[in-house]
Amino acid sequence: MEFQEGLNRPVAEFMQSQVGTIVRGTTVSAVARQLLFGQVSGIPVVEEDGTVVGIVTEFDVLEALLDGKDLQQLRTEEIMSTPPVCVGEQTSLLQVLQLMVTHRILRVLVVREGKLVGTVSRTILLREVLEKESASIHELTLCYWCERVRDDFITDEDKEVWCDLSDYLDRHHLTTAEVSFHPAFCSTCAPLVKTLMKREP
Numbered sequence: 001m002e003f004q005e006g007l008n009r010p011v012a013e014f015m016q017s018q019v020g021t022i023v024r025g026t027t028v029s030a031v032a033r034q035l036l037f038g039q040v041s042g043i044p045v046v047e048e049d050g051t052v053v054g055i056v057t058e059f060d061v062l063e064a065l066l067d068g069k070d071l072q073q074l075r076t077e078e079i080m081s082t083p084p085v086c087v088g089e090q091t092s093l094l095q096v097l098q099l100m101v102t103h104r105i106l107r108v109l110v111v112r113e114g115k116l117v118g119t120v121s122r123t124i125l126l127r128e129v130l131e132k133e134s135a136s137i138h139e140l141t142l143c144y145w146c147e148r149v150r151d152d153f154i155t156d157e158d159k160e161v162w163c164d165l166s167d168y169l170d171r172h173h174l175t176t177a178e179v180s181f182h183p184a185f186c187s188t189c190a191p192l193v194k195t196l197m198k199r200e201p
């Protein structure tokens with residue numbers, strides 16, 4: 001029941017208010033570095049005055065790379081998702097979850113009079129709500145690129161072991177309800193992504 005009660009709480013209680021942003025006009029090359037080093041999956045794009053105009057995700061950047069675009073010439077506004085999915089601070093968690101599922105997005109921006117005041121990601125929501133629901137949620141590291149998860153129970157001489165989610169769940173007798181995900185790049189994909197990024201000087 002606590003889970004249901006949690007869903008009625010306003011998003012302001014869950015949001016992250018310290019949020020990195022990108023000003024419109026920034027090159028995608030600079031954004032790619034910010035995404036990689038900030039270890040976030042998406043960054044809001046704002047005007048000089050803080051008005052939210054869009055959001056750029058890792059997928060948008062990777063898509064531009066695959067399309068052979070020159071990231072140093074490409075501007076953020078050319079690849080950002082706009083208008084971004086925004087909510088007010090009093091929007092309930094349930095409504096936010098519905099938006100995430102409907103739009104298949106990882107994060108929703110929280111705005112006050114058009115200006116960014118925070119973001120709320122699927123990971124934060126799952127952690128906040130499910131931790132109260134059950135103390136036995138396993139947080140798995142999930143690779144964005146190949147969608148494998150890291151198996152921290154297996155240690156292969158310091159080498160990371162990555163496997164399919166279904167294999168992981170079978171092996172450890174878990175269901176999808178008992179796991180949450182922390183996004184990352186796996187040991188195979190990280191060097192590939194870095195190489196792609198380095199292609200431009």
Ligand SMILES: [Zn+2]
Pocket residue numbers: 143144145146147148185186187188189190
């Ligand atoms: Zn991977």
